Amino acid sequence: MNNPLRVVLAGCGGISAEWLRAAAQMPDLAIVGLVDLRLAAAEARAVEFGLTAAQTGDDLVAMLAATQPDIVFNVTIPAAHLAVTLTALAQGCHVLCEKPLADSMDAARRTVAAAEDAGRLVAIIQNRRYQPQIRRLRRLIAAQQLGALTTLTSDFYLGPRFGGFRDEMQHVLLLDMAIHTFDMARFLIGADPVAVFCKEWNPAGSWYAHGASAIALFEMSDGSVYSYRGSWCAEGAPTSWESSWRIVGSSGSALWDGAEQLTAAAVSGPGGFFADTTDLIVPALADDDRIGGHAGLIAEFAACVRAGTTPETHVADNIKSLAMVFAAIESATTRRMVDVMW
Ligand SMILES: NC(=O)c1ccc[n+]([C@@H]2O[C@H](COP(=O)([O-])OP(=O)(O)OC[C@H]3O[C@@H](n4cnc5c(N)ncnc54)[C@H](O)[C@@H]3O)[C@@H](O)[C@H]2O)c1
Incomplete structure (x- = not known):
């Protein structure tokens, strides 16, 4: 030992x-x-x-x-x-x-x-991609059970009152929270961000100094489109911290509430006005799926230090998720579509 x-x-x-x-x-x-x-x-x-x-x-x-x-x-x-x-x-x-x-x-x-x-090694805690359901959803997408992925949407609507550094932070939603959601999108699609258009604002009634709400539209390297809507000062009807997701492929769709509810359906026959669809069985978690939130990431990091291997959220990869944040901020500031560079 x-x-x-x-x-x-x-x-x-x-x-x-x-x-x-x-x-x-x-x-x-x-x-x-x-x-x-x-x-x-x-x-x-x-x-x-x-x-x-x-x-x-x-x-x-x-x-x-x-x-x-x-x-x-x-x-x-x-x-x-x-x-x-x-x-x-x-x-x-x-x-x-x-x-x-x-x-x-x-x-x-x-x-x-x-x-x-x-x-x-320098790696980042992205605990929201170390959850069982997102790993199962990733397997469903990667196995092409929805056909070729075309569209990804996520909604994040919560109203937490943290106090502390976030109250005064510029671009608080994009920089402190959307990094999780953008990183999850990148993980689910398995593609890189290309360009973004973003609208950011601080709604009436916000208890933050800046940027508590944002809507962003990303072009991804596989041709798919990812749309993000979020607010940190939305009262009532909360989504989960993992966001509420819709994934659309060329032959099916999946819905994930960011918690336990994960369903999918795909075309099974020609049908009529609408094609026939059948519910899909979402793949089970596999033994090598990385889960466990903070604890899972910390254990993986320690194992990588021991073995000299590279953790999933190594900074050389994670910088692409952060680049989505800063490109979104630049787009919101300049009111233009911005290339995502890292
Ligand atoms: N992964 C998640 O789910 C998650 C959740 C909450 C916070 N976070 C992140 O964790 C970090 C800390 O957040 P928090 O909520 O604990 O903030 P916090 O304000 O409660 O605590 C931060 C602490 O860091 C200390 N500190 C600041 N600069 C320091 C320095 N140079 N050396 C030593 N100590 C220093 C402060 O005194 C403070 O005690 C942030 O980056 C935040 O975005 C992640």
Whole structure:
């Protein structure tokens, strides 16, 4: 049995509890340090999770020097992701980072280049693609059970009141949440984004400073069209956090409510005005399907560090999802169709 991989977690805010809960179930990981600009936040997490052997601090460089970890969990706010990741790479650490990869494309490209130069893994938590139903839906699409994919739509309508950094964030829906949905679309289609037109606005009654609603239309590299509609200040009739999806292929359609409800039907005969259709059996989850949200991603990352393999959400791939976000923002700002570049 190897010694556990040593981990320092930076950023002990809201979502760090999810990381620490997951890590507590993994004997291959040892949390050796907790860092936050607010020392009290690091100390509180150490107490809450019984991490008596972990050091706490407010200085990442000093913590890395003192604890010599293998991995840094970057759970800081988006504006700090680049600096924390570069600091960790400079100390020879692998980095698993919260979404979004970075708060600009320039910062994202610098992250990808720095990971390559350092010869270390940097991957992003995209927990919403590590769910059982999206894996089953992906199998249905990949097996061409709907024919050739032509159209993908997703609706995201929720009204959460977070407080904190999101209240003042520019492009809050696109940058902080739509990254999940865009990444899910890319995963489902298995194609790259080409161009986007986006309308972004902050509706009357919004409790956010900027950009709580958006509608975006993407051209994808396989010729399909992905349309996104979303709001973070929609009261009533909530969708799931995974969005509500319709997938249309040349011979069938699938509906997924983003939770348990997943149905599909395809043409089975010529019919009359409408073709005859039959309900499809959506493929079952396979043993090698990657699921488990944060815990699934953290376990995969640790296994990749051990084996020298590449995680699914490696930054060199994940930057394409972030590019969808920034192209959508550029389109909304310029009111023009924008090529998606990374
Ligand atoms: N994957 C998901 O489902 C999910 C859910 C929520 C949040 N997130 C992401 O997780 C990240 C953190 O979100 P949160 O809700 O926990 O935010 P938060 O504001 O509750 O916590 C962030 C913490 O990071 C600390 N911090 C900021 N800069 C730092 C630095 N340079 N070094 C050390 N600590 C620093 C802050 O003091 C704060 O305690 C964001 O990128 C967010 O988008 C992801």
